[in-house]
Amino acid sequence: xxxxxxxxxxxxxxxxxxxxxxxxxxxxxxxxxxxxxxxxxxxxxxxxxxxxxxxxxxxxxxxxxxxxxxxxxxxxxxxxxxxxxxxxxxxxxxxxxxxxxxxxxxxxxxxxxxxxxxxxxxxxxxxxxxxxxxxxxxxxxxxxxxxxxxxxxxxxxxxxxxxxxxxxxxxxxxxxxxxxxxxxxxxxxxxxxxxxxxxxxxxxxxxxxxxxxxxxxxxxxxxxxxx
Numbered sequence: 269x270x271x272x273x274x275x276x277x278x279x280x281x282x283x284x285x286x287x288x289x290x291x292x293x294x295x296x297x298x299x300x301x302x303x304x305x306x307x308x309x310x311x312x313x314x315x316x317x318x319x320x321x322x323x324x325x326x327x328x329x330x331x332x333x334x335x336x337x338x339x340x341x342x343x344x345x346x347x348x349x350x351x352x353x354x355x356x357x358x359x360x361x362x363x364x365x366x367x368x369x370x371x372x373x374x375x376x377x378x379x380x381x382x383x384x385x386x387x388x389x390x391x392x393x394x395x396x397x398x399x400x401x402x403x404x405x406x407x408x409x410x411x412x413x414x415x416x417x418x419x420x421x422x423x424x425x426x427x428x429x430x431x432x433x434x435x436x437x438x439x440x441x442x443x444x445x446x447x448x449x450x451x452x453x454x455x456x457x458x459x460x461x462x463x464x465x466x467x468x469x470x471x472x473x474x475x476x477x478x479x480x481x482x483x484x485x486x487x488x489x490x491x492x493x494x495x
Contacts, residue, residue, distance in 0.1 A: 272437050273378065273463075273494065274388035274413065276422075276446035277396055280465055281387070282365045282403060284312050290361035294354045303346055310345065314338035316450075319390060319421040328419040331390045335362060363395065367403040368467075374487035375408035381495035385409050388431055388444070392416040423454025432460075443481075445490060453478045463490055 278284055291304040315331075315338040322328060336359055343350045350358075378385055386409055389396045393414040400406040413434050415427045422428070432442060444455035447465040449472075455462040456478045464473065464480035465487060473479070484490045 271441055271443070271494070272384045272386065272435055273443045273445050274386050274431055274435075275409075276444070276448060276451050277387055277389040277391060277399065278365075279312075279467075280445060280447040281367055281371050281405065282399060283368050284308075284362075284365060286365040287311075287358065287361050290358055294350060294358060295348060298349050300348055303348055307342055307346055307348065311335075311338055311342045314341050316448075323421045323424055328421070330392050330395075330416060331421070332359075332392065332395060335359070363398060364402055365399065367405050368487070370487045371403075372405055372408070374491040375405060377488075377491040378495045379408060381491075383495055386435065387412045389413075390415045390421050423450050423457070425454070425458045428455055428458035428460055443494070445487075449474050452480050456480070463494070465490065 275281055285308055288304055288308050291307055292301045295301050295303050295307065315335050318334040318338055319331060322334065339355055339358060343355070375385055387396055387400060389412070391399070391414060393412050393416060396412050396414060397406065400409065400412070413431055415421050418426055418430045420426045428444070432439070435442065439459040440461070443461040443463060444451065445463045445465060446452050446455070447467050449464065452462040452464045453474060453476055461481045463482040463484060466483055466485055469485070482493060484493065
């Protein structure tokens with residue numbers, strides 16, 4: 269079959285730091301704008317931690333709930349003093365995050381080369397569809413595959429098995445593309461190929477002895493290598 273690339277969404281296609289402007293405005297009104305970069309980083313880290321913990325507990329909730337609970341925790345941890353209105357606006361901003369600048373061109377090149385691309389995310393199908401639409405990149409994907417369909421979170425092997433089930437693909441034809449090392453390791457552990465998009469030169473990879481098949485600095489390079 270045609271080679272399939274399954275793209276992680278948050279942090280790979282979509283820039284989660286895109287919420288920084290809204291954070292600066294909300295925190296600026298509280299004379300705490302300097303907290304915004306640290307707040308953004310902690311919010312993202314706690315969001316992932318909550319998904320991992322809920323996965324281990326067998327206590328699945330939609331990824332958006334992990335995001336909102338992580339927002340509340342970060343607000344408390346940094347004593348930022350956000351109001352319910354502030355938090356509601358920040359959650360709305362999270363649904364309007366921008367795509368990285370290299371995404372549209374790389375996806376276009378892959379499509380022209382006959383590569384099938386799908387979006388593959390811990391986010392619900394509805395949330396991811398809306399996010400990709402507003403970012404102007406939905407048309408580049410054949411479909412959206414969500415971990416919500418099996419009520420698990422990546423890197424649970426069941427999520428990668430579900431990806432292959434949906435695609436009716438063989439491991440050798442299926443690539444996971446992600447900027448998140450935990451996702452790359454999860455895919456490789458499940459028998460898939462995986463490409464790590466190392467968007468920061470300072471980003472380390474986990475020393476587990478499970479390495480990506482391919483490491484690139486951006487999606488343009490990925491398109492050159494796999495397109």
